[in-house]
Amino acid sequence: MAEVALALINSVLLPPELKAAVHSIDWLTDSERQKLTQLLAPRRRLQFLVGHGLVRQLLAAQYGGDPWHDWPLDAPTNGPPCLLSQTRQSGLKVALSHSAAWVAAAVSNSALGLDVETPNERRSLQTMLGSIGTREEQVTFNAIAPSDQAREFYRIWTLKEAWLKQRHEGLALGRLPLLQTRPARESDPLTARVWHFRGLTMSCLAPAEAKPIWWNAPSGLEESELPQQWAVDELPVAYGSDDLHIVATCA
Ligand SMILES: CC(C)(COP(=O)(O)OP(=O)(O)OC[C@H]1O[C@@H](n2cnc3c(N)ncnc32)[C@H](O)[C@@H]1OP(=O)(O)O)[C@@H](O)C(=O)NCCC(=O)NCCS
Numbered sequence: 001m002a003e004v005a006l007a008l009i010n011s012v013l014l015p016p017e018l019k020a021a022v023h024s025i026d027w028l029t030d031s032e033r034q035k036l037t038q039l040l041a042p043r044r045r046l047q048f049l050v051g052h053g054l055v056r057q058l059l060a061a062q063y064g065g066d067p068w069h070d071w072p073l074d075a076p077t078n079g080p081p082c083l084l085s086q087t088r089q090s091g092l093k094v095a096l097s098h099s100a101a102w103v104a105a106a107v108s109n110s111a112l113g114l115d116v117e118t119p120n121e122r123r124s125l126q127t128m129l130g131s132i133g134t135r136e137e138q139v140t141f142n143a144i145a146p147s148d149q150a151r152e153f154y155r156i157w158t159l160k161e162a163w164l165k166q167r168h169e170g171l172a173l174g175r176l177p178l179l180q181t182r183p184a185r186e187s188d189p190l191t192a193r194v195w196h197f198r199g200l201t202m203s204c205l206a207p208a209e210a211k212p213i214w215w216n217a218p219s220g221l222e223e224s225e226l227p228q229q230w231a232v233d234e235l236p237v238a239y240g241s242d243d244l245h246i247v248a249t250c251a
Contacts, residue, residue, distance in 0.1 A: 002110035002210035005062045008202065008218055011050045012101045021053040022046065027068040029084060035075040047098035054105040055081060055094050061215050062107060063089050078170050095165060095204075102200055111190055113166025113205035115158040125153040132157065132176035134235065154201035155230070156181050159192050162203040163232040166190070178237065184208065184229035193227035203230075 009015075014022065021027060028036065032052055039045045052075070056067035065071060073081040073094070081094045095106045095114035104116040126149075129141055133156060141152055159181045164172055184191040192205040193212060198220065204212060208229070214221070 002108065002207035003213065004106055004108040004110075004112065004204065004206040004210045005058055005213045005215055006204060006217075007054050007058045007105045007215045008116070008221070009050065009054055009103050009216065010101050010218065011046055011103055014050065018050065018053050018057065021068065022049045025049065027056070028052070029072045029074065032073060032075040032081075035077065047103055050103045051096040051098060051105060052081060054103055055096060055107065058105050058107050058215050059083075059092070059094075062213070063092070079168050080165065097161075097165075097202075099200065104202055106204055106206075108206055108210065110207050110210060111166055111205070113162035113164070113192070114203070115161035115165060116200055116202040117154050117158050117161075118200045119150055119154065125149055129153055129156070131173070132160065134177055134180045136180065151196055151201070155194050155196075155203070158201050158203035159194065159205075159230055159232055162192055162205040166205045178235045180233045180235055181230055182233065184231045188231045191229045191231050193229055195221065195224065195227045197221050197224050205232075 009018070025033075036045060036048055039048055052073060053067075055073065056071045059065070059071040060067035072084040074084050075081050080096060083092055083094070089109070091109055093108050093110070093112040095112045097104045097114045097116040099116050099118045102116055102118060104114055106112055106114045126141070129138055133141065137156055141149060144152055160176050160179045163179060164175065169175070188208055190205055191208040192203045195202045197218075206212070
């Protein structure tokens, strides 16, 4: 049975165990240390440490063991962390995403993609959607009330990123206008649950039957509206040559 466990944390308000782990990093594996040395911005380093610590806490909470000793992770340059030792559980997948102070983590025994975004007021959503949206998504966006447009934009964005990340695809701006988001149908094997919470949007793509289990839902999240389920279709490459031109100028 497919299952997915989730954690979401604000790194400004870290619980004591994670706060201590961020300062004493002896639990990192060699490959994680190597990746950390390449990260220079303090905020990015904090995101990395909180994310990799949070994943260990989630793995231990879900599958047992000690978070800091029993769940060593490999940290490939262009990919999500993966378990170095499969002795406790085989085939587990890990996903991470961060935006500003927020860090989200997920573990699953099946396909998994995760993305979280917080609004950036300096960016024009309409312009960005012109680069990453299909024609249908742009028409819908332009037709809705301006007060709902940010929510719509970040739904589309996080869904597409979660979809790409589930496939371990890296920066793929040219692919985004060829991914059509739509409400999920019963026949969809993979669906994304989308939460809108305290200004952030989070999408988690997993098998449709995998009901998310929250390990540490921040207060208020459980009372927020139930996540909607969405799916992503790949459009044929020949679709909308205009879109491909726009993408080239964005990339
Ligand atoms: C990999 C990628 C998807 C990460 O996106 P991001 O929004 O910058 O970063 P996130 O915080 O969501 O995710 C980063 C985490 O994803 C994981 N990750 C890295 N590469 C990955 C890949 N190829 N596939 C899946 N997960 C990946 C890592 O765990 C990383 O965190 P860590 O380095 O601290 O371990 C990014 O390189 C990318 O391709 N983004 C597409 C950007 C884009 O088109 N945006 C549209 C806006 S116009």
